[in-house]
Amino acid sequence: MLEVDDLTVAYGGVVALNGVSLQVPEASITTVLGANGAGKTTLVRAISGLVAARGGSVRVDGTALTGMAPERIARLGVAHVPEGHGVISELSTEENLRLGCLWLGGANDRRAATEEAYELFPPLAARRRLPAANLSGGERQMLSIARALAARPRVLLLDEPSLGLAAVILAQIMQRLRELARSRNLAVLLIEQNARSALSVADEAVVLSLGSVVARDRAERLARDESLRHAYLGF
Amino acid sequence: MRTFLILTVDGVTSGFIYAMVALALVMIWRATRVINYAQGAMAMFTTYVALFAIQHRVTYWLAFVIALGAGFVFGAGVERLLVRPIEGRAPLNMVILTLGLLILLEAVAPMLFGGDVKSFPAPFSRIDITAGATQLYVSPFDIFVIAAALLVMLLLLVFFQRTTIGLRMRAAAFRPEIARLLGIRVGRMLTLGWGLAAVLGALAGVLIAPGIFLYPNNMDEALVFGFTGAILGGLDSPVGAVTGAIVVGLVLSYVGGYLGSDLETVGGLVMLIAVLMVRPQGLFAFHRQRQA
Amino acid sequence: MRNPLLRHATVCVALAVVLVLLTYVFDAFTDYKIAGVAIFFIAAAGLTVLTGVNGQLSLGHGALMAIGAYTTSLLLKEQPQLPMILPLLAAIVSTGVAGAVIGVAAARLRGPYLAGATLALAVGLPQVAVHYGSVFGGNQGLPVPVPTPPSALGGDFPNERWLAWIAIAAALITLFLLANLVSGATGARLRAVADDEAAASLAGINVARIQVLAFVVSAACAGLAGSLFAYWVGLTAPSGFGLSVSLQLLSAIVIGGLGSLSGAVLGSFLVVMAPFTISDLAGNLNLSSDVANNLPLALYGVVLIVTMLAFPRGIQGALFSLWRLAKRNLRRPQAPTVSTTA
Numbered sequence: 094m095l096e097v098d099d100l101t102v103a104y105g106g107v108v109a110l111n112g113v114s115l116q117v118p119e120a121s122i123t124t125v126l127g128a129n130g131a132g133k134t135t136l137v138r139a140i141s142g143l144v145a146a147r148g149g150s151v152r153v154d155g156t157a158l159t160g161m162a163p164e165r166i167a168r169l170g171v172a173h174v175p176e177g178h179g180v181i182s183e184l185s186t187e188e189n190l191r192l193g194c195l196w197l198g199g200a201n202d203r204r205a206a207t208e209e210a211y212e213l214f215p216p217l218a219a220r221r222r223l224p225a226a227n228l229s230g231g232e233r234q235m236l237s238i239a240r241a242l243a244a245r246p247r248v249l250l251l252d253e254p255s256l257g258l259a260a261v262i263l264a265q266i267m268q269r270l271r272e273l274a275r276s277r278n279l280a281v282l283l284i285e286q287n288a289r290s291a292l293s294v295a296d297e298a299v300v301l302s303l304g305s306v307v308a309r310d311r312a313e314r315l316a317r318d319e320s321l322r323h324a325y326l327g328f
Numbered sequence: 329m330r331t332f333l334i335l336t337v338d339g340v341t342s343g344f345i346y347a348m349v350a351l352a353l354v355m356i357w358r359a360t361r362v363i364n365y366a367q368g369a370m371a372m373f374t375t376y377v378a379l380f381a382i383q384h385r386v387t388y389w390l391a392f393v394i395a396l397g398a399g400f401v402f403g404a405g406v407e408r409l410l411v412r413p414i415e416g417r418a419p420l421n422m423v424i425l426t427l428g429l430l431i432l433l434e435a436v437a438p439m440l441f442g443g444d445v446k447s448f449p450a451p452f453s454r455i456d457i458t459a460g461a462t463q464l465y466v467s468p469f470d471i472f473v474i475a476a477a478l479l480v481m482l483l484l485l486v487f488f489q490r491t492t493i494g495l496r497m498r499a500a501a502f503r504p505e506i507a508r509l510l511g512i513r514v515g516r517m518l519t520l521g522w523g524l525a526a527v528l529g530a531l532a533g534v535l536i537a538p539g540i541f542l543y544p545n546n547m548d549e550a551l552v553f554g555f556t557g558a559i560l561g562g563l564d565s566p567v568g569a570v571t572g573a574i575v576v577g578l579v580l581s582y583v584g585g586y587l588g589s590d591l592e593t594v595g596g597l598v599m600l601i602a603v604l605m606v607r608p609q610g611l612f613a614f615h616r617q618r619q620a
Numbered sequence: 621m622r623n624p625l626l627r628h629a630t631v632c633v634a635l636a637v638v639l640v641l642l643t644y645v646f647d648a649f650t651d652y653k654i655a656g657v658a659i660f661f662i663a664a665a666g667l668t669v670l671t672g673v674n675g676q677l678s679l680g681h682g683a684l685m686a687i688g689a690y691t692t693s694l695l696l697k698e699q700p701q702l703p704m705i706l707p708l709l710a711a712i713v714s715t716g717v718a719g720a721v722i723g724v725a726a727a728r729l730r731g732p733y734l735a736g737a738t739l740a741l742a743v744g745l746p747q748v749a750v751h752y753g754s755v756f757g758g759n760q761g762l763p764v765p766v767p768t769p770p771s772a773l774g775g776d777f778p779n780e781r782w783l784a785w786i787a788i789a790a791a792l793i794t795l796f797l798l799a800n801l802v803s804g805a806t807g808a809r810l811r812a813v814a815d816d817e818a819a820a821s822l823a824g825i826n827v828a829r830i831q832v833l834a835f836v837v838s839a840a841c842a843g844l845a846g847s848l849f850a851y852w853v854g855l856t857a858p859s860g861f862g863l864s865v866s867l868q869l870l871s872a873i874v875i876g877g878l879g880s881l882s883g884a885v886l887g888s889f890l891v892v893m894a895p896f897t898i899s900d901l902a903g904n905l906n907l908s909s910d911v912a913n914n915l916p917l918a919l920y921g922v923v924l925i926v927t928m929l930a931f932p933r934g935i936q937g938a939l940f941s942l943w944r945l946a947k948r949n950l951r952r953p954q955a956p957t958v959s960t961t962a
């Protein structure tokens with residue numbers, strides 16, 4: 094369970110996130126929607142400790158993350174797929190995956206975690222030894238998600254995973270994500286520009302605008318709210 | 329032919345020493361985007377430490393290990409105490425910082441150990457081997473130098489390519505922020521990298537000293553030629569750095585042998601400029617594929 | 621004074637008057653040191669334009685000074701009676717040309733690649749003089765006659781004071797020209813290239829040409845300084861232009877405050893004067909020669925490191941912050957000190 098309470102972040106004088114609160118229960122997906130510059134990336138970066146919050150708190154299963162370094166937060170089970178995928182292109186596919194499961198108990202667990210990743214995303218299996226630089230954009234996006242999942246996280250933060258993915262692949266990945274959230278008891282926070290596909294998989298949805306929450310509801314209800322769609326989601 | 333063989337062996341031997349300096353520079357450059365101009369001076373210092381130990385009845389091999397250990401502590405300490413606080417500032421700040429360290433070390437060494445030229449022992453004979461009646465132009469010590477350098481390079485290769493901690497270090501060097509998101513303590517990896525680089529430097533210092541003697545700026549040339557080699561190869565490529573440094577060793581040896589020893593550094597300069605004019609980022613520079 | 625040209629001229633003339641008067645106050649040895657500061661400043665000011673303003677790092681300015689010094693010494697070897705202005709001008713021209721050649725090469729290089737190439741230059745070039753000893757005098761070097769003051773100044777006018785005057789004149793002319801260059805349109809271009817090459821290029825600036833220009837200007841200054849340095853030392857030898865000269869120049873501009881000419885003045889003063897002072901001090905302390913000889917260098921290394929850790933904008937920046945702090949505290953004596961530091 095991820096709990097964000099009254100989170101405020103500012104870059105110098107610019108307030109990018111203004112008292113945002115939200116909860117992502119286990120085995121569920123919450124999507125955060127909003128226009129460019131709404132503060133979505135800032136939200137996930139604050140959760141994973143990459144930017145310091147000015148106020149408010151973040152908790153994972155009751156543990157307060159406030160003030161912790163990102164590497165500690167990561168080891169507590171928060172996996173973050175950053176905007177623009179964050180695959181390390183100088184390393185091979187396999188090495189990227191191995192980096193995902195650095196903190197799993199034994200060598201066998203780690204091997205199992207990488208093998209699972211290949212099962213989840215078969216195209217990656219054929220590219221184990223290839224430098225990630227040589228993967229296609231979609232493959233890199235898959236690798237990034239697979240790497241995050243290999244950590245066996247409790248909380249998964251996805252910042253615009255749809256970027257550069259073909260609609261078919263996207264639909265597949267979203268479907269998998271839904272299954273995984275259920276089967277692994279994951280709390281997923283899904284940042285999306287592509288509101289339609291995000292709303293189709295999410296349980297809950299939150300709309301951000303200029304750093305504040307302007308709407309929150311069950312995803313399917315929010316998807317039906319015409320005025321909201323026109324005002325913030327553009328479809 | 330005889331001259332050529334002698335010069336070749338000389339060139340390869342010193343090339344391997346420059347290669348260790350080059351590799352140390354490249355390791356730090358890849359991780360921190362800093363050229364450690366004090367790399368040579370640090371190695372000079374640890375060599376003095378080894379000599380100090382030897383003068384106090386420590387065996388050569390223990391002194392050898394002490395030098396490498398001191399190198400690790402030294403390198404890690406420099407990263408923690410000097411480099412870390414100014415991380416992220418303009419690159420010139422880092423340049424001046426390491427140059428300041430270079431100047432400081434070369435001034436402090438004679439204060440502590442005396443400024444005179446000292447001889448440093450070699451663990452093996454430096455007289456060329458003869459097989460029957462034929463001279464081989466290579467001494468047991470030359471073989472030791474090359475073998476030690478090759479062994480260390482092999483160990484480093486295995487360390488970086490095959491171990492998890494090596495993988496973590498590479499991740500931290502290539503994409504520090506991503507590495508942190510994966511739970512890697514990037515700061516520690518940098519400290520470790522500086523420590524390992526200084527071990528390489530310390531090894532170079534101990535291996536070069538029997539041939540060129542030990543004095544406060546005895547590593548200046550090794551730094552310049554190691555740096556030249558690293559630039560020739562391309563600062564981001566360890567293989568390139570080693571290759572470049574060995575080429576530098578050979579070219580300097582031939583220039584010195586055939587054209588006059590005064591011209592060695594000029595030869596290095598000419599070669600460097602010639603290569604950089606054709607390939608401004610070194611011979612082994614690669615453009616990151618599919619990424620800007 | 622709005623007009624920068626006029627302002628710079630006034631400052632330079634005022635400085636000239638003060639400095640010339642000072643040379644009368646001090647003894648000959650102090651005049652000699654003043655000359656040293658002025659000479660060093662000329663090279664440091666040139667390096668300020670290249671590294672501080674234009675962002676190109678040179679670790680090889682000592683080699684450029686060597687070109688100026690050898691030009692002068694070779695001319696004087698052939699024509700010992702040459703009036704001083706000619707060797708000085710010849711040094712400026714020859715080093716300027718060398719600067720253009722190096723600058724063209726350097727314009728292709730970035731970051732450590734440029735640093736490495738200039739470093740190789742600093743180490744390699746002096747060796748040419750060793751190898752071609754019959755021309756350049758080898759390790760012994762070439763002697764340079766002491767410039768003698770014109771008889772109109774009186775029979776007992778010290779040579780050191782005369783050299784100080786020449787050096788001061790050269791330094792102030794350099795300061796005047798560079799101050800105008802840096803504060804004008806060219807200065808803006810130099811800075812634009814340093815800040816962001818791509819943006820500068822988009823704004824219509826010919827990046828390579830500006831970089832070569834910076835190298836030529838900077839080299840010409842180094843040449844002038846090298847020429848005067850030859851007179852100052854009385855000898856031009858490879859050992860006088862080792863890597864340490866290049867590093868001292870770089871240190872001077874950084875310690876003073878990178879990118880500003882007044883910073884170069886401050887830095888030059890410290891770098892030239894400190895060794896004298898520290899040697900005197902060390903001499904009084906009865907230290908062993910190994911310690912005494914190296915104390916100035918050690919301190920100098922410490923100063924560089926501390927400057928980078930604590931005052932990255934040099935003494936000038938530190939003084940400026942201090943001044944602002946003082947002003948604020950004077951204006952609002954009751955202001956809570958804790959909140960203002962945030």
Ligand SMILES: Nc1ncnc2c1ncn2[C@@H]1O[C@H](COP(=O)(O)OP(=O)(O)OP(=O)(O)O)[C@@H](O)[C@H]1O
Pocket residue numbers: 104107109127128129130131132133134135136176286
């Ligand atoms: N490092 C930074 N420094 C200053 N301002 C920043 C920084 N990062 C983001 N901002 C500002 O904060 C606001 C929110 O940015 P953020 O990246 O969180 O938006 P976003 O919702 O992720 O947008 P997008 O959909 O384009 O990714 C924007 O106004 C942005 O300009």
Ligand SMILES: [Mg+2]
Pocket residue numbers: 133134135176
């Ligand atoms: Mg974003």
